[in-house]
Amino acid sequence: MVSETRTKIPAVDFSAEGLAPGREAWEKLKPEVLNAVQEYGCFEIIYPAITKNERGEFFGRLKQLFELPVETKRKNSYGKPFHGYSGQHPGFPLFESMGIDGADVFQDVQTFSNLMWPEGNSGFSETINSFTKKLVDFEKIVRMMILESLGVGNYHDSLTDSLKTLLRVIHNKQPPTMSVSAPGIAPHTDMNFLTILLQDEVNGIEILTKEGQWIPVFPSPNSFTIFCGDSFMAWSNGRVCSPLHQVTLTENKERFSAGFFMIPKAGWMIEAPDELVDEEHPLIYKPFDHFDFIRSYYKDTKIPAQDVLKQIAGI
Structure with missing residues (x-):
C-alpha cells in the first residue's frame, strides 16, 4: 500500500558551477549521495546541464515513435533480454516499451531509426543521440561520486570500459477511467549497474x-x-541497495518516460573488489555474468522481485 504521507526520496542539487572531483562543492555532495544510495538506493538529482528545451524535444521524439503502428514497433528486436519491444501484455495493457542499444553511438541510433522509418528520420536520430551523449557524461559524474564515497574511485575507468548503454523508452497509454489507479509497470528492481x-x-x-x-x-x-x-x-558487496520500484497510473493522461541504463558487457564477471570485502563486510554475492543472471531469472520468474539477486547470486 502506498504511504499517505509525503515522504520523499533525497534530492541532490548538481547545479554548482565547476562541479569536479576534489572541489569543495563535490566534496560537500558526496555524503548526501552516499546516504541516499545506501538508505533508498535512489535519489532525485537536479542537473541543469540538460535544459528544459532539450528534454521537451526528446519527449517529442518519443511521442512520435510510439505513434507508429504496433507491427512497426515490433521490429525492434535485438535478441537480448529486455532490449527489444515489449507491450500488448494482458496484465499491463497500458504499457509498451522499446530499447535502443548503444544510443550514444550515432550509427546505432540511425540503424534503429531506419528500421522504424525506412524513408528516414534524421531528426529523431540526431535528437536521441545528442541527448544520450549528455546522459553518458551525467552518469560518469554520478558514478564517480558514489565510487569515491565508497573509497574505490580508482575503479571508475575500468568500470566505464566494462559497461555499455541501453536507452529504454516507455509509453503508458491513457487509462480508460480513473475511478481507481491503474498498474503501469510491475514491481521490479533494475538488474543493471546504474539507471538515470x-x-x-x-x-x-x-x-x-x-x-x-x-x-x-x-x-x-x-x-x-x-x-x-x-x-x-x-x-559494491551490498554497500549500495537496489530498490524495488513500480509505476502506478493515477492521472487520466498518457505518460512518457525513459530509462538510461548502464549495463555490464557480456563476459565481464561482476565481482566485489577486495577493498569492499573485510571482516565487517564479508562477501555476500558470488561472481556472475550479467546476461547469465538475467537468463537465470527468465528460467524462474516465480522468484519474488525483491529477492532475485539474493536467490540467484547470493552466497
Missing part, C-alpha cells in the same frame, strides 16, 4: 522503502531520478 530515469510531467514512479512502505516519487519537472541496480549492489 526521466519522465514527462505525469508522475507514476513508486519505491518500496526498507520499512516496507510504497512511497510515490515526485520529481520536479527538470530533474532526474538515479537508481542503483542489482549489478551495482553485487559489485
Whole structure:
C-alpha cells in the first residue's frame, strides 16, 4: 500500500558551477549521495546541464515513435533480454516499451531509426543521440561520486570500459477511467549497474522503502531520478541497495518516460573488489555474468522481485 504521507526520496542539487572531483562543492555532495544510495538506493538529482528545451524535444521524439503502428514497433528486436519491444501484455495493457542499444553511438541510433522509418528520420536520430551523449557524461559524474564515497574511485575507468548503454523508452497509454489507479509497470528492481530515469510531467514512479512502505516519487519537472541496480549492489558487496520500484497510473493522461541504463558487457564477471570485502563486510554475492543472471531469472520468474539477486547470486 502506498504511504499517505509525503515522504520523499533525497534530492541532490548538481547545479554548482565547476562541479569536479576534489572541489569543495563535490566534496560537500558526496555524503548526501552516499546516504541516499545506501538508505533508498535512489535519489532525485537536479542537473541543469540538460535544459528544459532539450528534454521537451526528446519527449517529442518519443511521442512520435510510439505513434507508429504496433507491427512497426515490433521490429525492434535485438535478441537480448529486455532490449527489444515489449507491450500488448494482458496484465499491463497500458504499457509498451522499446530499447535502443548503444544510443550514444550515432550509427546505432540511425540503424534503429531506419528500421522504424525506412524513408528516414534524421531528426529523431540526431535528437536521441545528442541527448544520450549528455546522459553518458551525467552518469560518469554520478558514478564517480558514489565510487569515491565508497573509497574505490580508482575503479571508475575500468568500470566505464566494462559497461555499455541501453536507452529504454516507455509509453503508458491513457487509462480508460480513473475511478481507481491503474498498474503501469510491475514491481521490479533494475538488474543493471546504474539507471538515470526521466519522465514527462505525469508522475507514476513508486519505491518500496526498507520499512516496507510504497512511497510515490515526485520529481520536479527538470530533474532526474538515479537508481542503483542489482549489478551495482553485487559489485559494491551490498554497500549500495537496489530498490524495488513500480509505476502506478493515477492521472487520466498518457505518460512518457525513459530509462538510461548502464549495463555490464557480456563476459565481464561482476565481482566485489577486495577493498569492499573485510571482516565487517564479508562477501555476500558470488561472481556472475550479467546476461547469465538475467537468463537465470527468465528460467524462474516465480522468484519474488525483491529477492532475485539474493536467490540467484547470493552466497
